[in-house]
Amino acid sequence: MADRPESAHLSVKLPVFEGPLDLLLYLVEKNELDIYDIPIAKITHQYLEHLQFMEELNLEIAGEFILMAASLIRLKAQMLLPRPEIEGEAVDPRTELVEALLEYQKYKRSAEFLGKREEEERQLATRQDFSFVERRDKVILERSVNLFDLVAAFQNILGRLPAEAPATYEIDYTQISLEERAKIIRRLLAQKQEVEFEELFVDLPVRLVMVVTFLAVLELAKRQEIYILQPSPFGALLVRAGSQLNTASLEEGDEVAVE
Numbered sequence: 001m002a003d004r005p006e007s008a009h010l011s012v013k014l015p016v017f018e019g020p021l022d023l024l025l026y027l028v029e030k031n032e033l034d035i036y037d038i039p040i041a042k043i044t045h046q047y048l049e050h051l052q053f054m055e056e057l058n059l060e061i062a063g064e065f066i067l068m069a070a071s072l073i074r075l076k077a078q079m080l081l082p083r084p085e086i087e088g089e090a091v092d093p094r095t096e097l098v099e100a101l102l103e104y105q106k107y108k109r110s111a112e113f114l115g116k117r118e119e120e121e122r123q124l125a126t127r128q129d130f131s132f133v134e135r136r137d138k139v140i141l142e143r144s145v146n147l148f149d150l151v152a153a154f155q156n157i158l159g160r161l162p163a164e165a166p167a168t169y170e171i172d173y174t175q176i177s178l179e180e181r182a183k184i185i186r187r188l189l190a191q192k193q194e195v196e197f198e199e200l201f202v203d204l205p206v207r208l209v210m211v212v213t214f215l216a217v218l219e220l221a222k223r224q225e226i227y228i229l230q231p232s233p234f235g236a237l238l239v240r241a242g243s244q245l246n247t248a249s250l251e252e253g254d255e256v257a258v259e
Contacts, residue, residue: 020068
């Protein structure tokens with residue numbers, strides 16, 4: 001068996017990595033759960049799945065995420081035990097977590113509101129640096145996705161893979177590298193300017209290659225060579241060429257779109 005490419009072991013850390021409350025809030029909203037009545041067993045299972053998947057990708061996980069995981073496991077155990085009572089009412093062990101989530105949600109929404117206002121004001125001067133869709137007389141801003149959106153989308157793609165790679169693919173794993181996969185993404189975006197996230201993985205739908213491709217996506221996003229957006233909540237992701245897209249690394253003869 002060929003050795004795994006070195007790039008599969010690269011560690012990628014994004015400078016805007018959100019905290020554990022952001023992941024929890026993402027899971028609550030994605031599953032359309034009542035924030036006042038969170039099913040701890042379900043949310044703990046999904047939270048741990050996300051951490052495990054990020055570990056498999058060699059993403060650096062801050063200690064606060066591990067601490068939250070331990071807290072969720074403790075809460076899960078407490079939910080199975082008889083609850084103590086104060087003045088005749090049972091104490092809900094989730095109360096502290098719910099209050100923290102509500103507080104975080106309030107500040108996050110305030111930050112998003114201020115961010116949109118800033119975008120709207122900057123658009124009055126120029127629309128060049130913003131992602132938007134024009135529909136008749138409207139300009140609809142599309143939100144950028146975070147790491148959790150990307151992980152969830154990538155998990156969904158991997159979940160549809162067959163148990164074994166198709167025999168039609170002959171792959172030299174020693175030739176699979178982070179930079180080579182990044183070059184393929186650059187070439188695709190230089191030609192099309194915009195593709196669906198899933199389209200980045202269709203040329204070699206083999207788990208190891210797709211993991212390296214995902215790491216290349218994260219690296220290109222960090223360098224602002226690409227932008228990843230989501231036109232509708234939890235809808236399909238779009239990948240667009242960024243202002244820093246490096247086409248100099250493309251081989252001579254590759255097609256490059258001219259704006």
